[in-house]
Amino acid sequence: MVAETMKRTRRGATVAVGEAEPKGWLGLAFILPSLLFIALLFLLPLFMAVWMSLHNWPLLGRVRFVGLANYAELLKDFQFWRSLGFTALYTAIVTSAIMAVAMPLALLVDRPLRAAGLFRTIFFLPVVIGFGAASTLWMWLLNPDNGVFAELLRGIGLIDAAPRPLESFWPALGVVVAMVVWKTAGFTMVILLTGLQAIPNDVVEAAKIDGASPLARFRRITLPLMRNSILLALVLNVTSSMLAFDQFFIITQGGPSNMTISAVFSIYLASFSSYRLGYGAAMSFVLLVVLVAISSIQLGFMGKRPEDG
Template sequence: MTSQPQIHNGVPIPRRNQRQRRKQLAGLLFVSPALILVLTFFVIPLGMAFWMSLHNWPLLGKPRFIWFNNYTRLAQDGQFWASMRFTVYYTLVVTVAIFAVAFPLALFAEKSRKLTKIYRTAFFLPVVVGFGSASLLWAWLLDVDSGLFSPAAQSLGFTAKRVNLLADFDTTFWSIIIMVVWKTAGFNMIILLTGLQGISTEVQEAARMDGASAWQRFRRVTLPLMRRTIALALILSVSGSMLAFDQFYIIADGGPQNSTVTAVYWIFSQSFVSFHLGYGSALSMVLLVILVFISVLQLRLLRNPEGM
């Protein structure tokens, strides 16, 4: 007994269209959990944050709708733009430093040798430590009295007396850079290692037989074939650096003299210290737009063969 075709508005639906609709429905059912999560934890909070940014939203009391006054105030907020300049500077420095360490580690760990798995595990181990815990650890190591670095430098004769590494911007900044590189280089190493392992050995052998040197193979073969992997690592590194907060809050507390206040630190200060929740939301929206712009720019540059 043959099944009868389904009828829609008096017109029979072809069996091919029926199968296509079933596949579409099945696909929608499979992606619906992810859609619900994105809607619940991203789209709705994002809409609420934008709505809050249009209000004078105190911690206690009734919010007052003020249109785009928070954004007008933001444009004249010198501290916010100073924090943005510092954040961009920090992002550029730390991204270069991370790749300068992660790429050689990936090249070293990619080759099969004795204890390779131990090397990879040792390089990746700091990644499993949370940023808050790592910052607390380094805050203790950098402490002038009870820490390790300053007393050790004095004991070894590098300094005549104990030096407070957090009293000066340069030493504070570079101490935090070293901590972040120690913490995150292993993660970027794994991403780059995946890209290296995805390059066919036949391609490398062909380039070697054609007389290409190691540097020429790296520049002409390895880097172009790793373009997408590098793009992923760059976007993750830049986005994470632009959202830096824990290390500057825990280790330096924005000091010395507010010289290490990042954009997220300023948003936190306005939202949860001064309780200007509406203004903090406006700051967050502007930072989001900047992050999206930077990520899109990176993708366009790295997709274009002439962009590197």
């Protein structure tokens, strides 16, 4: 026999509450594996990174506690702050470029075309290629001696000497941005396409009946109703761009003159070239704080209703 405790509510009704308590433990049991998973894969590594950042932690040798010395040194590290500034510049450029390419692609494949499915596959196909493989492919294409682009330009007589875009800052950055847009725009297209297909048809038809032009419908209906999809795409692209490493490590190798060293590239150099794991951990923690701040602002916009301004 199940014992029940009768409890009188504020309005005078009597309810049984004896069976409610086990449900709370049952819910905790269901989420416990997820909590353990998060603790093992996120919280524990985060704690270890913070702990390492407080030590002089060479790859080989004695570990010494140094307190905030790594962070004090980091404040005066010109190369790290330059790499962080470059990463912010790269993030702004590549995110804008991806959104500018992905939105027209999403609008194109959302149309009732016979080959819409084929176009979606073609546009999405580069996404399945890893950044390392994609960067290596573009390095081969841009090789000034025997690359496809150089041979093509020489073959049609446009140039005598092959261009070397990786020897100057802006051309090198342009090559990396072009590669990343080619590789990732298809994924952003899918996110935006999901938002497009969630727009009610009757709203669009009503706007057509009212005589709204395609541009007016896009500005006043499509964009506002795609708000969450656009913000989600921005969050994902900004986060991945701030963590960029492979494309700069493989394509530009930090050049010219260390001007294309990203923040993660700088952490790699400190940790695995200078073998200062504690200092690299301090740099990682600062980058994490920057990412959390940026993501919090973006997620705040996602939680804000359009009518709130």
